[in-house]
Amino acid sequence: MNYNLKHNVILIGFMGCGKTSVGERLAKRLSYHFQDTDHIIEQKVGDTIRNLFSQQGEEYFRTLETNTLLALKSTLTHTVLSTGGGLPLKAQNAKILKELGYVVFLKASKETTIKRLKDDTTRPLLAGDDLEDKVDRLLSLRTPFYEKAAHKIVATDGKTFEEIMDYIMEAYLKQIS
Numbered sequence: 001m002n003y004n005l006k007h008n009v010i011l012i013g014f015m016g017c018g019k020t021s022v023g024e025r026l027a028k029r030l031s032y033h034f035q036d037t038d039h040i041i042e043q044k045v046g047d048t049i050r051n052l053f054s055q056q057g058e059e060y061f062r063t064l065e066t067n068t069l070l071a072l073k074s075t076l077t078h079t080v081l082s083t084g085g086g087l088p089l090k091a092q093n094a095k096i097l098k099e100l101g102y103v104v105f106l107k108a109s110k111e112t113t114i115k116r117l118k119d120d121t122t123r124p125l126l127a128g129d130d131l132e133d134k135v136d137r138l139l140s141l142r143t144p145f146y147e148k149a150a151h152k153i154v155a156t157d158g159k160t161f162e163e164i165m166d167y168i169m170e171a172y173l174k175q176i177s
């Protein structure tokens with residue numbers, strides 16, 4: 001099925017880029033459901049992502065991410081789906097995302113990302129010292145994957161939620177009309 005018939009918007013991007021904040025608001029504006037892959041996984045295992053990483057390891061979490069997408073394939077409709085920041089890196093996941101809906105990459109600069117994540121304690125990949133180095137390294141590594149996985153790229157720095165949503169809405173509504 002073509003993505004434009006499924007009526008889903010999929011938000012991808014680095015940790016702290018605003019997927020959840022934008023996604024919840026966008027879902028309201030479209031009168032769509034809102035879902036978040038991290039939240040689905042936490043509900044399923046009954047624990048936090050942080051504990052999951054420390055107890056079962058990252059690979060296990062990555063398997064759960066792919067399983068979550070596969071399960072959504074047959075059910076997701078009229079939904080804004082926010083995804084974990086590492087999810088689009090796996091080719092299999094990136095392919096499923098494009099089948100699931102209209103994929104939008106929320107692209108924030110390194111500086112904005114660091115500012116938003118400096119007090120965060122929930123993301124295991126950023127735990128410990130050298131936040132700036134970690135963000136710098138991961139963002140450079142991942143950006144080409146996000147760009148390839150997306151139908152649309154939205155640069156978010158300096159934009160309000162309303163402006164970001166306007167931009168997404170305009171592009172998305174063209175696809176489904």
Ligand code: S3P
Nearest residue numbers: 014015016038084085086123124
């Ligand atoms: C991760 C991002 C997190 C979460 C996990 C791993 C990543 O989601 O899936 O901590 O690899 O970038 P958010 O992007 O919602 O923070």
